[in-house]
Amino acid sequence: MTTIPDAPKPVFRPSMLIYDTRYRSLTIQVVVLFLFMAGAAWLIDNAIQNLRTLGKDFNFSFLGQRAGYDINQRLVAYDSNSTHGRALLVGLLNTLLLAVMSCALATVIGVIAGVLRLSGNWLVARLMTVYVETFRNIPTLLWILVFGAIMTESMPAPAAFRGDNPTAEMILGMVAITNRGVYVPEPMFARSLGDLDLGLFLVSIDLLALAAVLIAGILIRRRLLRHAEAVQNATGVRPVTWWKGLLAVVLPPALLLWALGFHLNYPELAGFNFSGGIHLRNSLIAMWLALSIYTGAFIAENVRAGIMAVSRGQTEAAFALGLRPGTTMNLVILPQAKRIIIPPLISQYLNITKNTSLALAVGYMDLRSTLGGITLNQTGRELEAMLLMMLIYLVISLLISLAMNLYNRRVGLKER
Amino acid sequence: MKTFTFFGALTAAGLAAGVVQAATLDDVRARGNLSCGISTGLAGFSAPDANGVWQGFDVAVCRAVAAAVLGDPMAVTFVPTTGQTRFTALSSGEIDLLARNTTWTFSRDVDLKFTFAGINYYDGQGFMVSRELGVSSARELDGATICIQTGTTTELNLADYFRANNMSYEPVPIETNAEAQQQYLAGACDVYTTDASGLASTRATFADPENHILLPEIISKEPLGPLVRHGDDEWADIVKWTLYALIAAEEYGITSQNIDELARGTDNPEINRLLGVEGGLGQMFRLENDWARRAISAGGNYGEIFSSTIGESTPIGLARGLNAQWTQGGLLYAMPFR
Numbered sequence: 215m216t217t218i219p220d221a222p223k224p225v226f227r228p229s230m231l232i233y234d235t236r237y238r239s240l241t242i243q244v245v246v247l248f249l250f251m252a253g254a255a256w257l258i259d260n261a262i263q264n265l266r267t268l269g270k271d272f273n274f275s276f277l278g279q280r281a282g283y284d285i286n287q288r289l290v291a292y293d294s295n296s297t298h299g300r301a302l303l304v305g306l307l308n309t310l311l312l313a314v315m316s317c318a319l320a321t322v323i324g325v326i327a328g329v330l331r332l333s334g335n336w337l338v339a340r341l342m343t344v345y346v347e348t349f350r351n352i353p354t355l356l357w358i359l360v361f362g363a364i365m366t367e368s369m370p371a372p373a374a375f376r377g378d379n380p381t382a383e384m385i386l387g388m389v390a391i392t393n394r395g396v397y398v399p400e401p402m403f404a405r406s407l408g409d410l411d412l413g414l415f416l417v418s419i420d421l422l423a424l425a426a427v428l429i430a431g432i433l434i435r436r437r438l439l440r441h442a443e444a445v446q447n448a449t450g451v452r453p454v455t456w457w458k459g460l461l462a463v464v465l466p467p468a469l470l471l472w473a474l475g476f477h478l479n480y481p482e483l484a485g486f487n488f489s490g491g492i493h494l495r496n497s498l499i500a501m502w503l504a505l506s507i508y509t510g511a512f513i514a515e516n517v518r519a520g521i522m523a524v525s526r527g528q529t530e531a532a533f534a535l536g537l538r539p540g541t542t543m544n545l546v547i548l549p550q551a552k553r554i555i556i557p558p559l560i561s562q563y564l565n566i567t568k569n570t571s572l573a574l575a576v577g578y579m580d581l582r583s584t585l586g587g588i589t590l591n592q593t594g595r596e597l598e599a600m601l602l603m604m605l606i607y608l609v610i611s612l613l614i615s616l617a618m619n620l621y622n623r624r625v626g627l628k629e630r
Numbered sequence: 631m632k633t634f635t636f637f638g639a640l641t642a643a644g645l646a647a648g649v650v651q652a653a654t655l656d657d658v659r660a661r662g663n664l665s666c667g668i669s670t671g672l673a674g675f676s677a678p679d680a681n682g683v684w685q686g687f688d689v690a691v692c693r694a695v696a697a698a699v700l701g702d703p704m705a706v707t708f709v710p711t712t713g714q715t716r717f718t719a720l721s722s723g724e725i726d727l728l729a730r731n732t733t734w735t736f737s738r739d740v741d742l743k744f745t746f747a748g749i750n751y752y753d754g755q756g757f758m759v760s761r762e763l764g765v766s767s768a769r770e771l772d773g774a775t776i777c778i779q780t781g782t783t784t785e786l787n788l789a790d791y792f793r794a795n796n797m798s799y800e801p802v803p804i805e806t807n808a809e810a811q812q813q814y815l816a817g818a819c820d821v822y823t824t825d826a827s828g829l830a831s832t833r834a835t836f837a838d839p840e841n842h843i844l845l846p847e848i849i850s851k852e853p854l855g856p857l858v859r860h861g862d863d864e865w866a867d868i869v870k871w872t873l874y875a876l877i878a879a880e881e882y883g884i885t886s887q888n889i890d891e892l893a894r895g896t897d898n899p900e901i902n903r904l905l906g907v908e909g910g911l912g913q914m915f916r917l918e919n920d921w922a923r924r925a926i927s928a929g930g931n932y933g934e935i936f937s938s939t940i941g942e943s944t945p946i947g948l949a950r951g952l953n954a955q956w957t958q959g960g961l962l963y964a965m966p967f968r
Contacts, residue, residue, distance in 0.1 A: 267861070268861075270743060282789055283786055284788075284801050293793075294789035294790070295793075394800075394802075394819075485773040486820050487773060487775060487800065496818065574803075577805075583803065587714060587780055587781065588781055590714075591713070591714050591781035592781070594717060594721075594737075594738075594743075
C-alpha cells in the first residue's frame with residue numbers, strides 16, 4: 215500500500231515578494247504607496263517649516279474680521295463693514311451666477327452652431343466652421359479682454375444721454391447701453407410680500423410664490439395632457455387641450471403678478487450714472503459673452519460629433535415614415551445624440567466654471583477676486599485663502615459633475 | 631482623488647513659501663545681483679526708458695542698494711509686481727527688496743511679517759477727475775463710478791471715506807495703473823483714485839493733462855517706502871541706512887558732482903564717517919567702508935533723485951512738500967551716522 219504524501223505545505227520566503235508573480239504586484243503597490251506618503255509628508259513638513267520660518271501661523275480666523283473693502287456687484291447684502299467671510303459668499307455667488315449664465319448661453323449657442331454646421335446650406339455650414347475654428351483656437355483670456363474692451367471703449371458714456379440733444383439714446387426708452395454696463399428695467403412689486411430671512415441671505419417671498427404658482431400650473435398641464443392621452447387611447451379621439459393647458463400655466467402667475475402690483479422700474483439718468491433698473495456691469499457682460507461664445511464653439515463640436523454618430527439610416531427611416539427634417543432632428547436624431555453629447559458637455563461646464571476665475575482681468579468680483587484677490591492681499595493669508603479657494607472650486611466642480619452624471623443616467627440607454 | 635488634490639494644494643503652497651534664508655546679504659553677493667520688486671509701470675517711480683532700462687524714484691532706491699552692496703548700480707534684476715503679487719513675491723524670497731510705492735501700515739509690518747526700511751515718499755490718497763465733469767471737491771462725488779487698484783490701502787481708505795461722508799459709489803476694481811488709465815480715459819469711470827503722486831505721474835502721461843484735475847482732498851496718510859522680510863535685521867539695516875545715506879547726503883550738501891572731492895576728506899566728521907573716510911561704519915554690517923559713497927554716486931542724493939525723476943522740472947511736476955528736509959520744513963530726517 216502506498217501512502218499518499220500530504221500536499222506540500224505552502225512555503226513563503228521573502229524573496230518571493232520580488233520573484234513570485236503572485237506577490238510582485240502587491241509589493242510594488244506597497245512600495246509606491248510608501249514613497250507617495252513620504253513625498254506628501256515631506257511637502258507638508260516643508261510647508262509647516264516655511265510657515266514657521268516666516269513666523270506665520272495657519273488659521274482661518276481672518277474670515278470673521280471686517281473686510282473693509284466694497285464690492286460693486288452683490289447678490290446679497292454686503293458693505294465694507296461686513297466680514298471677509300461675507301465677502302467670500304458674495305464672490306462665490308457672483309462666480310455661480312456667471313457660471314450658470316454662461317453654461318446656459320454656451321449650450322444654446324453650441325447646439326445651434328453644431329446643428330447648423332451640418333446644414334446642407336453651404337454658406338451657413340461654412341460660417342459655423344469659421345466661428346468654431348476662430349473661437350476655440352484663441353485663448354479665453356483674449357476673448358474676455360476683447361469683449362471687455364468693446365464694452366468700455368465703444369459704448370457711449372452715461373453723460374452722452376444727458377442734455378437737450380443727447381448723442382446717445384435709450385433703446386425704446388427702457389434699455390440703456392453705456393460704457394459702464396447695460397441698464398435694463400427691473401421688475402418691482404408695489405404690494406410686496408417682503409423677504410424671507412434664511413440666516414445667510416434674504417429671499418424674496420414674491421419670487422418664491424411666483425415659482426410655486428408656475429410649477430403648480432405646469433403640473434396641472436401635465437395632468438391634463440395625461441388625461442387627454444388616456445381618453446385618446448380609450449376612444450381614439452383626443453380632446454382639445456391646448457387652451458386649457460395654456461390657461462393653467464399663464465393665468466395663475468398673471469393673477470399673482472397683478473395682485474402683487476407688478477410694474478417695471480425703468481433706469482433713469484441721475485447724477486453721474488443711471489439709477490433704477492438692473493445694472494448689468496461691463497465686467498459681467500464681457501465675461502458672460504466671452505465664456506459663452508468661447509465654450510459654445512467646443513460644445514458645437516460635441517453636438518456635431520453626437521449627431522454624426524447617429525446612423526444615417528435613422529434619418530432615412532424617419533424620412534420614409536414621412537417626418538419632416540425639423541421633426542426628424544428633434545424627435546429622432548437629437549434624443550439619441552444626447553447620450554453621446556452629455557459626457558463631454560459635463561467637462562465643458564466644468565471648464566466654464568473654472569474659467570470664471572479669469573474674471574479679475576475685467577474686474578468682475580468673483581470668488582478669485584474677493585477671497586483669492588483682495589482678502590488674500592489685505593490679510594496676507596496666502597496659504598489659507600488659496601487652500602480654501604481650491605476646496606470651494608473642487609466642491610462646485612464635483613457637484614456639477616454629480617448633477618450632470620445623474621442627468622446622463624436618466625437620458626442614457628436603459629438596458630434591461 | 632480628493633486627497634491627491636489636497637496634497638497638490640499643499641505642495642503648491644509649500645513650494646511657493648520657498649525656503650527663507652537667514653542672510654540675504656550673502657545670497658545677493660553669491661548671485662551677483664539684487665532682485666528688486668517694483669511696480670509694473672508708473673511714470674517717474676518705475677518705468678523703463680526708451681532703451682528698456684528701468685528708471686525712476688523707486689528704481690533709484692534699488693540701484694543705490696545694489697551700488698552699496700555690490701558696487702554696481704546696474705546689478706539689479708527688476709521684478710515688476712502688481713498690488714496683489716508684491717507681498718507674495720517678497721515673502722517667498724523671489725525678491726530681496728520691495729520698492730514699489732508701498733504704504734507702511736501696522737498690519738503689513740506686524741501681521742504680514744515685513745520690515746519697512748524707512749520712508750522715501752510721504753504721500754496721501756487723492757482723486758483725479760476730468761475737468762468737464764465740473765466737480766471741485768471730493769464731497770460732490772456721491773454716486774460716482776471710481777477706478778481703484780485692488781489689493782491696496784487706497785481701496786480701504788476709499789470705502790472708509792465714502793462711508794464716513796455718507797456717500798455711495800460704484801467701485802471698478804482694476805489691477806495695474808496702465809489698466810486704470812485706459813478705463814479712466816475711456817470714461818468707464820468718472821474718478822481715478824490712488825496716491826496723489828501716482829495720480830500726478832499718471833496724468834503726466836496723458837495727451838491732454840490740462841483737462842484733468844486733482845481734487846483738493848487728500849483723504850489718507852500714505853507713507854511709502856522700501857521694505858524687506860522680517861527676520862534678517864542685517865539686511866534691513868543695509869536698506870534702511872542706504873536710504874538714510876541718500877537723505878543725509880542732501881542735508882550735508884553731498885551731491886554726485888562734489889562727492890569725489892568730499893571723499894578725499896573734509897572738516898566735517900559726519901561727512902567723513904558717511905563717506906567712509908573715517909569711522910569704519912561699513913564694516914559694521916559687512917560692507918566696504920565706501921558703501922554710502924557708492925550709493926550716493928549711483929543716482930545722486932535724495933534731492934537729486936527727486937528732482938530728476940518726479941520733481942518740478944519733470945512732466946510729473948511734484949513739489950517737495952512734506953518730502954523736504956526737516957531743516958526746510960519737511961519730514962525727511964536721517965538718523966545720525968555715528
